[in-house]
Amino acid sequence: MSIPYKEQLLTIEKVFRDPVHDYIHVQHQVILDLINAKEFQRLRRIKQLGTTSFTFHGGEHSRFGHSLGVYEITRRICDLFRRNYSIEDDPDNGWDDSERLVALCAALLHDVGHGPYSHTFEGIFNTNHEEFTMMIITSPETEVFQILNQVEAGFPEKVASVIRKDYPNPQVVQMISSQIDADRMDYLLRDAYFTGTEYGTFDLTRILRVIRPYKEGITFSTNGMHAVEDYIVSRYQMYMQIYFHPVSRAMEVILDHLLKRGTFLYQEDPHYYEGHSRLLIPFFENAYTLEDYLKLDDGVLNTYFTVWADDKDQILSDLAARFLNRRPFKSARFQPGEDDTLITEMTQLIERVGFNPTFYTAVNTSYDLPYDFYRPDQKHHRTQIELIEKDGSLIELSKASDLVAALAGQTHGDERFFFPKEMIQNDRTNLFSDEFTEFSRYIHNGALRRP
Amino acid sequence: MSIPYKEQLLTIEKVFRDPVHDYIHVQHQVILDLINAKEFQRLRRIKQLGTTSFTFHGGEHSRFGHSLGVYEITRRICDLFRRNYSIEDDPDNGWDDSERLVALCAALLHDVGHGPYSHTFEGIFNTNHEEFTMMIITSPETEVFQILNQVEAGFPEKVASVIRKDYPNPQVVQMISSQIDADRMDYLLRDAYFTGTEYGTFDLTRILRVIRPYKEGITFSTNGMHAVEDYIVSRYQMYMQIYFHPVSRAMEVILDHLLKRGTFLYQEDPHYYEGHSRLLIPFFENAYTLEDYLKLDDGVLNTYFTVWADDKDQILSDLAARFLNRRPFKSARFQPGEDDTLITEMTQLIERVGFNPTFYTAVNTSYDLPYDFYRPDQKHHRTQIELIEKDGSLIELSKASDLVAALAGQTHGDERFFFPKEMIQNDRTNLFSDEFTEFSRYIHNGALRRP
Amino acid sequence: MSIPYKEQLLTIEKVFRDPVHDYIHVQHQVILDLINAKEFQRLRRIKQLGTTSFTFHGGEHSRFGHSLGVYEITRRICDLFRRNYSIEDDPDNGWDDSERLVALCAALLHDVGHGPYSHTFEGIFNTNHEEFTMMIITSPETEVFQILNQVEAGFPEKVASVIRKDYPNPQVVQMISSQIDADRMDYLLRDAYFTGTEYGTFDLTRILRVIRPYKEGITFSTNGMHAVEDYIVSRYQMYMQIYFHPVSRAMEVILDHLLKRGTFLYQEDPHYYEGHSRLLIPFFENAYTLEDYLKLDDGVLNTYFTVWADDKDQILSDLAARFLNRRPFKSARFQPGEDDTLITEMTQLIERVGFNPTFYTAVNTSYDLPYDFYRPDQKHHRTQIELIEKDGSLIELSKASDLVAALAGQTHGDERFFFPKEMIQNDRTNLFSDEFTEFSRYIHNGALRRP
């Protein structure tokens, strides 16, 4: 066939049934091929929410569905822009539909570099999922690269630049990453659906009615202000109620300590694992390739943890069992800057009972900035959300919404001290019953306090 | 505390947010302890629908949530029975609420013996998840046993007998296993929710209004006939449209062949895997313990497949890659009893192209009997669904419903021949292009036919 | 402006928020004008489900929303057909998009002739909503006609002929009226949504994926068979569980008798109502115009009933109060052809207690034929539902589906005898307590029987 690959449309649209968007519609051969690429299929084996499913058991969905969802929202925005705001009708502010394919590919692939339990894993092994996304897209050995490169030479790099936010067309960039983009819109709805909570629900259909392109990116009609405002609030609620849940964070703390201990043992003795845990070795050695990385997924880590749970090292086996069998640490809030000696004293009690504090305590901080306007003085400033009036004038969102103004520029979240549940048991017959009693006196209404 | 363990109620009810039932309500300490048992937590790592998520990407939920759901429906039925149909009010047909705890435990644990990709795994390794369920419940070394045994001596065996259907109280047995039980009701709703399809949706609330105990088990008021009928139809639709989807079965075929190849290589050479794949060795050797079994989960198999994908054995590595990267076989329907020579001839073509037919073809049959009435002449007869009139007389469901009568006693499903997708490529430049063309002539409108 | 009216598209699509279809999208000025026509706005004052909201209190929605819904489904089908099955690509079987406007207008207007409580009203006053639909569309004095006629001369008649089913293009006709058309699809979903029941829920999105035009009308891909089958079952369930509910029918019986009594009193004495009830007078006199008809709505009847409830005629005032205050008759099933003397004897008891049987008893039969295949020997045969294979061959639905075969050609429903609730009171102190006791002996398990 002589139709160029980039223009090959499927004779019959291919659909994927999706609980959030009903159907994901695939029209380009390129997109279908990318979905079938092994680097993309791998996302089926990586949970979207990591340890959150330990708290909300429905949240077991993978990054695969989310990536399809971001693609689908982007596709709908492109359709809308082409029909209503084409560059042919409005050369200054309109949408150039020849940008569609690069936008769709970037949407689909924006998370392709994620690994297992990314947040924790990256902290330990110094990896970075965004860099891996770039590598997967631009490395000649990947299937993803080969598909993109078949579109036209340099196309992989174009897709990468959209994700990196240095693509010249700001409409394409902001569709995929801004404070209200296809990525965030999909994950809020999807995570709400699977966890069975309502907080992430906002009116996507309405937002897709009021979204508009303009010269410098993406904007929203003023009459859609409340829908955008509601999205910001939903986002805030999801962070407060789902993403920052103390139990999920407690499991993350255990995971972190477990991987640290596993690494430590290897570094003490490179023969420690005797042939098993082999897919992690390159990371213990800090000498991994892209190929090594692509072999990892949630199941690989869990498999090693299953073996580790029988290990002779007591800390390793205990932490592995706590993780697999969901035995979260307990925690208490404290104010940043609060009297440090509280934690020091509590840690001493924990140590006295026999726990190694390095592996059995942690301070974990979870903060989110629900929205911010542009701050030219800051290094990593955010693209602010703009509303557009009938006459084309722009208003920054927090100027139009008291609610958003209340959230803008302020981080929300909390700081917590994590410790073994055993510390607050009230078993009087236990040898350490005195320590436990003393420890408990440091906690009141769920927060630390001077006893 | 002097309250016996079995009567310990949580001072504040503990809830689990669930997308299907809103909340799962836990009131007994026993139930909470069982949920926390490591054999039960393990269900988080085993997908409810196995290879179905390769077709319906939302269907990635685990057996953990389903087990909670079966528990919750059972709990609601107990509540209803206690309030409206207590044995104190109706000594002949009423519900004895002292059966509640055994019913709840059986509901929660009915699937606890499931392993990874059970259907396929059991076929290869001769295991049986129902036997493992019994073992987990009755083996002194499990946490589950220890919790149950603390309730009272002999309690584990009681719970097991409910699941085995030889518990003396038929109301308890039928709540958990009959043609309309808490198990089926939960999985239809849950699988529909996560896959994002409507077919499994029936009116649970209405069914929980018309369900009633009677001397010989569970029955439904005649005025609830249509709700029960609708449930039977939903069940049928889920089998036809979701569970029997040809692509999921194609992935199951690959999995089956892959595990077979893996076993074969080990049996040829016990040192084949050199220390890795160790958790599968007891199964290759057909000498496994319960402990071995409990270490398996979906992730363990996938991890080994990841290693196998680099194996020197071409069949093993190719099948592993097909499974991980979702490269399903294609298939065509045929009528049972149809001309066998068709498949023989097609298989010869497949072999001629270079595929080993043992590992690259399969016949797979998926049939379901949506409903059946009692057939005393059959060995494994089913408990039929009875409707109850105001005057206490019973009517068997298919006598009251034309729809159910149409489905009763008839299996539905299809028989398919599976083969590599390569066989129907239309690449004229390929060396085997003649074989491919000939092969294609055996398939018309998706079914086999004499060319 | 020189764009012809029929081609005037709204510069910005106008939408109506709809709970069933999310948004109704209006793109033609013609459609927007029709919606704003007073004959169409009048549908807001006529309930879709008549007396059903006395049973399912949520079902208070009007014919206005339903008409928009039928329009929207038709619009989506046109979009799909244009994109995938255009006549330009397939001159034999494809869709000619120049038919779009006539299809949309017919969809929107198909019910515009409905009046208050149509079913009952038409029985009493010998009106016919389908004839009124024709008149509204083709009478020069209506706003609807004037809008349609502005499209082009003869256009109103074209729209009428689609609804009358004699329009030459069978694709357009079957979109609006066949056994699976936009009308039925909308009302099942809408009535299920508002009444809060699940039964009417089927997978519209999937059906809109498998629907296809062909030379002789509308067909469905064979791989969509189960979705179509599920729709037939949903339709059957809605009739059995919602539309034929005995309490709604009991209220309909009261309404019928009330209107009959009201007419009787007027016919006895044309001055009876002294200036009020004036909008009904033309109907009492059987001499109404279209204009008279268009002034009626549910509220008009209820308003007169409110006045009648204070009337000096005891039957009129009693029936009016029973209707307004929801005091349904009771009823019992009987088999058609069953011993007539049962009803005769019961009626005598009713009369003996003091009720006029003409106004206080009724036999009501509600039967539906969920699906039928083509029967050339029958006068009013139905267009059967056809499935289409890849090679273009057709299969009639009931040949492919056991479920549909079970429902095909068989009416479902029941026959009931209605009587005042007072007849089954068990107040021993009542003067007629003996009659009541005797009466009750005729009813067993909700059905008539020889005592």
Place this chain on the structure above:
Amino acid sequence: MSIPYKEQLLTIEKVFRDPVHDYIHVQHQVILDLINAKEFQRLRRIKQLGTTSFTFHGGEHSRFGHSLGVYEITRRICDLFRRNYSIEDDPDNGWDDSERLVALCAALLHDVGHGPYSHTFEGIFNTNHEEFTMMIITSPETEVFQILNQVEAGFPEKVASVIRKDYPNPQVVQMISSQIDADRMDYLLRDAYFTGTEYGTFDLTRILRVIRPYKEGITFSTNGMHAVEDYIVSRYQMYMQIYFHPVSRAMEVILDHLLKRGTFLYQEDPHYYEGHSRLLIPFFENAYTLEDYLKLDDGVLNTYFTVWADDKDQILSDLAARFLNRRPFKSARFQPGEDDTLITEMTQLIERVGFNPTFYTAVNTSYDLPYDFYRPDQKHHRTQIELIEKDGSLIELSKASDLVAALAGQTHGDERFFFPKEMIQNDRTNLFSDEFTEFSRYIHNGALRRP
């Protein structure tokens, strides 16, 4: 039977299918009798949202369903309180379940005095639905009173005092009326459901988990803070996006002017309506009884409007037609306190074109105070929402939530000037084309401005 009426429980619970709460559960004979009372059944004929269904066509539901919903939420709260926070366990702060019946009755009846289009109607005829609620409950001639009085002497007055907020038990009062009560919770969810919008959706189930009684009323656990916060935001969104929609308010303006004109004509000439419109006469004469009031409903007004649409008075007939046929006025925002001369000048233009400004213009202000804390200095202060810590200490909601703090004490809404749509037509051939052009120059970006 010797069971006192107040304790008569239905042997089998009676349920009403409800789309918002699934089922409404009725357990007391008293409640069932109240629902069947004619004053309550009348609520079926009064729309919950008045003119809002002109904008959101799904919002046609009546006050009947809402009243059942408020009852159901109250019932669930009582169940929860009885189980978890009984006064027997906590004499200081617990719930006394003997208050259940009075709470349920008050919940069910809190809106029973509503009439057609209450807001507008009350403005014109000086009626007050709250006073009518009191009268219906306490007047010996109503069915409602008779049922309540049968419970025990003085019971009607007790129910009335709950609604009037002077009942001694603050828990009962706050369940029914406070800033987060069963009334508000039901209408937000219900109005969102029927209009098909998401904004009113909050997590009722979660709120029903964290609600708690205490000595001085109702409070919420601090760990439910975000659920309560989300409710406040949902409430705000519903006001901003649904209840204050300019088109619904424009229809209200027309209704107001229409009723004013109707009254004016009667007051000019008491024979004006010649026997029709009779149910409104007592209100024209400002001499109505409770009985007169109970005869009114939406349909009565619409019926008279239908007659009025043919009236000889041009203003009456024109406004009636605009209302029935949905021809809303247009409007523009202005800042309170803004230059009054703008409106004066615009009004002069309107008059010049031939419209009587009294009946064709209006200023309408819609403001809501989403939440407020207690302000002892204000006359009508609100009960603030309190959160309760584990140790029993209370925190006022806006102290714990930045979002609520942003909304607290600040009214939100807008002020609009309404005028005939004709004023902004751009028909150059019209006689008044100059006036129209000039008029349009006063409006920019939807707001008034000095041209």
